[in-house]
Amino acid sequence: MEQTRIEKIFNQFNHNTSFKTEKELISGHINDSYVIETQGEQSFVLQRINHNVFKDVPRLINNKILVSAHLKSKFKDLSEAELSRKVLSFVACNDGAYFYRDETGNYWNLSVFVSDSFTHDVVDSETVAYEGGKLFGAFLNLTSDFNPERLIEVIPDFHDMSFRFSQFEAALKQASEKRMERAKFCIDKVFELKEEMHILQHLKTSGQLKLRVTHNDTKISNALFDKNDKGLCVIDTDTVMPGIIHYDFGDAIRTICNTAAEDETNLDLVTFNVAYYKAYKKGFLETMGETLSPLELKYLPLGAKTMTFIMALRFLTDYLNNDIYYKTAYSEHNLNRSKNQFKLIQSFSEQLEHL
Structure with a gap:
């Protein structure tokens, strides 16, 4: 044959x-x-x-x-x-x-291949959130003594907010009127949140936040579980490179605490799950041990909001650029992803006092 x-x-x-x-x-x-x-x-x-x-x-x-x-x-x-x-x-x-x-x-x-393993696209229990937190926290803890300068930046400026804004503004200049009109709500939200979304970058640039080995794609589907939903292994390390811990914590939270898939179009189904946030954070802090500084700990919630925002911005930018980066299943796919993430930010902000 x-x-x-x-x-x-x-x-x-x-x-x-x-x-x-x-x-x-x-x-x-x-x-x-x-x-x-x-x-x-x-x-x-x-x-x-x-x-x-x-x-x-x-x-x-x-x-x-x-x-x-x-x-x-x-x-x-x-x-x-x-x-x-x-x-x-x-x-x-x-x-x-x-x-x-x-x-x-x-x-x-x-x-x-890790046999008898399973992934979750959407978290459906506090146990999965907790185990996910343990897995990604352990990954960051175990690599905390690895010199991040040994790694290349596989995607330069991957989480650099100023760079992402410059991409967005360039996309605005060449976007079609039709796509601009359809994306108006998301575009307005970007400018509304701009200043707050630069805080972590300023802390990183000034050296106040430690540069670490970070995974940079910590959605829950990049964690493997056994049949009893116990965490096994972190996968998909293509984007491992130097970064700050808030990138990994925040990107995990945006997937773990979204009550719907990231491209769900019924935004009434998209809310921020506080119970999952607390469960993930508990597992994360257990395996991070003493490697977190007080300043890193203080800004974990902002990491969640910032990483949700940056994904909303990236989906929106790609939509304005006629979908040249992310795989899409239909013409409005990236726009719907962006709307989804902005709805998650809204729900997160409304419940921030409970975190």
């Missing part, structure tokens, strides 16, 4: 087994991923990294390898099988590199 394209790519890696089947994972906005079932017991995840978004894929992959190696060094008492369920494990190519570049210029990497 003739090999499929995915099988040929899979066989560039030193996995010591034989290909059986492939299944595409329909998740994520940027990359393409496939679960590879083999003739042996172990399955794998084959990922194509979008080099139009990530401009230096080899060094991005090096970031992932360095951080995984550092995390593994914290669990020296675990077997390889146990370790592969706590930390992402990557497989090298036959030539020793950790990425394969195909004939069309696409970059691929391979990781061990």
Whole structure:
């Protein structure tokens, strides 16, 4: 039987087994991923990294390898099988590199699939929120002694608010009248919140907030759970790079505490769940230990609001740019995502006193 394209790519890696089947994972906005079932017991995840978004894929992959190696060094008492369920494990190519570049210029990497694991797109219990907090808090705690300067900034200015505003303003200048009119509510909200949304950036730039290794994509679907909803492993480390802790805390909160999916169009269903916020924060602080400074702790709530805002801004900017960045299923998809996030900010602000 003739090999499929995915099988040929899979066989560039030193996995010591034989290909059986492939299944595409329909998740994520940027990359393409496939679960590879083999003739042996172990399955794998084959990922194509979008080099139009990530401009230096080899060094991005090096970031992932360095951080995984550092995390593994914290669990020296675990077997390889146990370790592969706590930390992402990557497989090298036959030539020793950790990425394969195909004939069309696409970059691929391979990781061990964590069997009997599950993800949540939307949190449905305080237990899941709490376990998610523990997982991402542990990730930040265990990497707190890793020098972030060893990592490249895989997407320069990823959470830089001034940069995101400049992108937004450039999009405004070239957007069609139709899209401008449809997006008026969101555009007005952006300018209304502009000053408050720069506070964390100013604290980071002035050095008042510690620069750390951060995950930078801590939506709940990037945490793996077992069948009992106990946290297993943090996944999707493509955006691991230097940052401040509020980016990771805030991005997790915006997904964990949204009572609906991030592209839900019925905004009456979009509210901020205070109980989930408290559960996540409890787990997060338990595993962060003593590594948080008083100033970092003080601004955790603002981190939640800021990261929700920045996603609203990015979805809106992409909509004004005719959807050139995020994958969309229909013409108003990015606009609806933006409206969704602004509704979440409104609900968060109304309940802030209870946090």
